Amino acid sequence: MTDPIADYLTRLRNAIKANHRVVEVPASNLKKELTRILHEKGYILNYKFVEEGPQGTIKIALKYDSVNKVNSIKKMIRVSTPGLRQYVGYKDMPRVLNGLGIAILSTSKGVMTNKEALDLKVGGEVICYIY
Incomplete structure (x- = not known):
């Protein structure tokens, strides 16, 4: 793998x-x-x-919705791959669905979401988008 x-x-x-x-x-x-x-x-x-x-x-x-049986995760997109790493600085932090989704980053301070990384003013490798 x-x-x-x-x-x-x-x-x-x-x-x-x-x-x-x-x-x-x-x-x-x-x-x-x-x-x-x-x-x-x-x-x-x-x-x-x-x-x-x-x-x-x-x-x-x-996690599923009890009425419609719809999952809370609509889409998961892998951004950075072993063949093409994607890095961003804190000034270029991605916004997923205009703030409704999350981007997960691997930073020097650990794995965190784009909002946490923006608060700490730290960039890193974008692992995936989830919404």
């Missing part, structure tokens, strides 16, 4: 399209931080780290 973050996003995307309640993904520190941010921003219901085997897994409970 050459791009584990794209695999993470694809597993979430496929589980949402199949209307699954829970999805399991192989764990890494970056994926744990992405999952934490998605939970804090209300895109997923809950998550749990399972430490078994050499790598461990992350169990993610997806």
Whole structure:
């Protein structure tokens, strides 16, 4: 696997399209931080780290609307890839859907959203857009 973050996003995307309640993904520190941010921003219901085997897994409970059965995540776009890294400064911070979505960045101060990075005046690598 050459791009584990794209695999993470694809597993979430496929589980949402199949209307699954829970999805399991192989764990890494970056994926744990992405999952934490998605939970804090209300895109997923809950998550749990399972430490078994050499790598461990992350169990993610997806969030659906109880009336229409619509997921809270509409789209996930991978921006920076292993072949073409995308970096931005804090002055050029991307706005996703005019502020309704989030961009997740890997900065020198850790993984955070575009709004947090703008408050700290720090730039970094744009990992993905979520809305």
